[in-house]
Amino acid sequence: DFFDLIFSQERNKLYVYSANGWSVYKYNITDLAHPSLVNKLTDNSWDYFLGLGKADDKILTYGTKGIKLWNYDGQVVDSYNLTNKYPYNINFNDNSDYLFNLDNNILKIFDKKSRKFISQTFLIVNEDHNRKSFNDSILSRLYLVDDGSLKMFSLNGSLIKSFKHISNKGYDVAGAVDKNYLYFSDGKGVVKFSKEDLKPIDWAYTTDLGGKNGWAMGLKALNQDGQDRLVIFNNNSILVLDENLELISFSPATEEDKQPQENLFLALDKNRATSNSLISLHGGGYAMNEELIITFANRVYSAKTAGNGRFTTIISVPNVLPTSADI
Structure with missing residues (x-):
């Protein structure tokens, strides 16, 4: 898989x-x-x-x-x-001196030259999920939407401006560096906003586009003959909107078999490690998109399986006497 x-x-x-x-x-x-x-x-x-x-x-x-x-x-x-259990949440731009890592409820800014984190800023996060930021290399600004508001940061992690959206979830920011606007998704729909002051220019509710129970999450901005085309992963379908947020086309999702596809298994990337060191735990044989609670000695972690019923997460070795321990 x-x-x-x-x-x-x-x-x-x-x-x-x-x-x-x-x-x-x-x-x-x-x-x-x-x-x-x-x-x-x-x-x-x-x-x-x-x-x-x-x-x-x-x-x-x-x-x-x-x-x-x-x-x-x-x-x-x-x-x-630097790592993230959601690689999608790491913003890598080869023309930028910085990497931006949306690690759960913390925005971490990593300096490529010094190879160190130079800033950590807390975000409003009700649910840890895929979330894509937008690095504008011309304006030297970072745009992201957390579960409370749309935010504009300087590249040193200072909050410049925010705009509260109408949902309790935030997902992706997308667009182009050569335009004065961007788009963001918040589950309920997509908003086109000004880069300068974050004020909405236009918006579209997507909960009933392409079928019922839509929920706008993943967002990709493409260019076709000089015009924007937005591809939205809308829970029950994939939507394509134009730059005026009018529906061009959609493809409905099909029901998937969420039952486990293999026998249960767990594995570590090493069988010996010192206390407080980080190790990689991965497993499979679970249902797709299943929420998991992992207990290792006296520490508790959470993870979520992918579409194939497998997961990978980083855990810390507890401070216990040398012995075997159940996970």
């Missing part, structure tokens, strides 16, 4: 990279009728790959051991020591 995939055009050929945890597979799909495996990327540090990305001519892996940048030949050329 694969967690994530990205497409990459290299030397006039089309490739797809797919991650299944321990490895990243590179396929040549220039001829879609005859895809071929050309490389398999693994890491000697037992990194467990949770997500993929692309930055110019580099492939990004987001794993339990941090972020790694690979060249097209499968060699690690750089790395950064």
Whole structure:
């Protein structure tokens, strides 16, 4: 089972990279009728790959051991020591000196040059979920929407301005750096807003678009002939809106079998570790999108499975006498 995939055009050929945890597979799909495996990327540090990305001519892996940048030949050329159980929440821009990590209820800003976190700011978070920020490299501003308001930050983590939205959930901010507006999703719909003062320009409720019980979460802004096209993952469907937030098209979701697909299992990335060190715990055989409570000695953690019933999380080794312990 694969967690994530990205497409990459290299030397006039089309490739797809797919991650299944321990490895990243590179396929040549220039001829879609005859895809071929050309490389398999693994890491000697037992990194467990949770997500993929692309930055110019580099492939990004987001794993339990941090972020790694690979060249097209499968060699690690750089790395950064920051993690997130939701790789989607890490904002990586190759042209920026900073990485932005929405780690549960904390905005963490990481300086690439010093390789240190330079700022941590608390957010309003009612639910830990996928949440994408927008780094405007022209204005040197970061935009994000938490579960209370839309927020504009300077790149040192100082709050510049906020705008309270009508929902108790916040998800994604998307748009383009060369325009004076952006979009955000808050479950109930999508809002087009001014970059300067965060004031709404237009909005659309999506709860009844593409069927009933819609809930706007993931948001992607694309450009088609100079005009915006918004792709919205709306719980029960995928919507496509124009820049005036009018519906262009939609594709309804189909009911999935959420029953476990394999036998239960748990595994650690190491079998020995000192107290308070971090270890990676992963498992499977659960229902898809199942909320889990993990108890290790006297410490309690939470996790949520992906669509394949598997999960990965980072836990801390408790301060106990050397012995075996149940999880």
